[in-house]
Amino acid sequence: MQVWYWRYWNQLPYLSCSLLADWPHGFFTRQFDPQMPAELVKVLDPQATAARSRQVHGNRILTELPTQPPFPEADGLMATAAGTSVWVCTADCTPVLMGDRQRGVVAAIHAGWRGTAAQIVPRAIAGLQQQGSSLEDLRFALGPAIGGSVYQVSVDVAAQVCATLNPAATDAKTMLATWGVRERVPFSSPVVLADATFGKMRLDIRQAIATQIVQCGIRCEQIAIAPYCTYQTSNYFFSYRRSGQSQVQWSGIVARPFPP
Structure with missing residues (x-):
């Protein structure tokens, strides 16, 4: 069963998903603005380091992770070292967090319509497989994004x-x-x-991404879609379509040690 639930840090809310319970992770809300990943990671794991990129609506995925500027252009990051976190920012696009339950590795993907058309999430799945992941061990959480009824x-x-x-x-x-x-x-x-x-x-971008994931050989039970639309949930999330302003919220996940 897939469960989405709210967590709180200093009375500020962020969203978590039961499918990713093996990893410290969070889909952060507008209440955390203007904090950046280097600060937000302390909410998830005070010992972890944070990596991010400069997002350009493409399908490039980094495995060599930048923690300091200048950040290279990419819309996905994959972390294999325990204690490394990967982050993406979104307003109406979809933040996709994924992890391998056996190997502990994780990825974070920024997927708008351009990235989805360029199949960035299937590319991330293929990258995880190339590094030794099995499809049955992967878990996916698609965070708050603009809903299909209003996009x-x-x-x-x-x-x-x-x-x-x-x-x-x-x-x-x-x-x-x-x-x-x-x-x-x-x-x-x-x-x-x-x-x-x-x-x-x-x-509905999230339905499209979820369908792409299933077409890669993943079972529906391995995928969760957040029950929140950024456009319609203004008390928690920024939305470019709603406000026309470049404001974002961050989502991140921390890689864990490989099991013995």
């Missing part, structure tokens, strides 16, 4: 994301028709929904 995008954007879910389709109409059907999606809602505005669709 309006162009048909072209929706089609680019859906192309990763139906690579045999060659036109936008087929892609969208396939992945707009509730029964084809292994989670609670479709990836795409109709929109009243001509040339627009509603896109």
